Amino acid sequence: MKIARFHRPDGPTRLGRVDDDQLTDISDLVGTSLRAILPDLTELRPQILAAHGVRHALADVVLEAPIDDPQKYLGIGMNYREHAEEARQAGIPIPTSQLWFNKQVSCIVGPHDPVVKPAISDELDYEIELAVVIGRRCKNVPADRAREVIAGYLVANDVSVRDWLQKRSPTFTLGKSFDTHGPLGPWLTTDDEIADPHGLRMRLTVNGQVRQDATTDDMIYNVFEQIAYLTQVFTLMPGDILATGTPSGIGAPTRTFLQAGDVVRAEIDGLGAIENRIVAEP
Incomplete structure (x- = not known):
């Protein structure tokens, strides 16, 4: 499973599941902080893989650092x-x-x-x-x-x-x-x-x-x-x-x-x- 932080041009940060050259928005399911969901990632995995949110071509979004706020x-x-x-x-x-x-x-x-x-x-x-x-x-x-x-x-x-x-x-x-x-x-x-x-x-x-x-x-x-x-x-x-x-x-x-x-x-x-x-x- 691959998870990205991204935004559309001039849009807010979202989370998405990456499948080849496509990205499915999972923010309504898990929120927009990847760091916050890491402890529960195993339990969330089936829901994330089954999610059918808005889809984007990777070429149409701006990828952000997957974790931009680590403690260390x-x-x-x-x-x-x-x-x-x-x-x-x-x-x-x-x-x-x-x-x-x-x-x-x-x-x-x-x-x-x-x-x-x-x-x-x-x-x-x-x-x-x-x-x-x-x-x-x-x-x-x-x-x-x-x-x-x-x-x-x-x-x-x-x-x-x-x-x-x-x-x-x-x-x-x-x-x-x-x-x-x-x-x-x-x-x-x-x-x-x-x-x-x-x-x-x-x-x-x-x-x-x-x-x-x-x-x-x-x-x-x-x-x-x-x-x-x-x-x-x-x-x-x-x-x-x-x-x-x-x-x-x-x-x-x-x-x-x-x-x-x-x-x-x-x-x-x-x-x-x-x-x-x-x-x-x-």
Whole structure:
């Protein structure tokens, strides 16, 4: 099951079930907040699948970030083997345990919204990531039960401002949290549709040129281990987003950074694609 947040041009935000290139409005059934229904998603599933609301072509609506108001948006650094090696070659030491950082939730934008290149930096980089959405409140979750707390998955581009990430701040938070630097989408694909989140191909292109092409089986710490690690520390809440790491091919090692006018497309098999144009800061 795929659920999107969307609006018609100049209309209010609605929720819809995605079926191929069509979208069925389910807002009269469940409301307009995807985060709010996540704890009840399993029980609501039969009603959502049977819903016969107003239908729209996907091409006629504007997709919004599926979750735009999580309590937490967390990312793990250097969690792909080949990416960790390219980072090491760029002078960044490989961590010996899970390395987590915050992306401030104000960075979140929709799957086709523009991404702003800040005037204060020329080191704007891309990172395709599998994002996990937590479905229910959870604490101290063992890895072998972590899948029970996952609502579903998104495509994420963990946009990074490298000089603020590695040079201007002792933590990753500032370089990861510029406004518009958290495009997500295109919709929530529920966990039951994905046989194995560690066997998904991911591709990122810039202006049609492939920059990243890998599979999620190159993770150092898998999705379930990540959830187990985090929930030793704090409670994860419905709608919390975990960006699970990026593969090799980022721009930093070759200093191939994004420029205004570039179009970045990130796609993960089974989850869809997001595509964002880079624009100069006004």
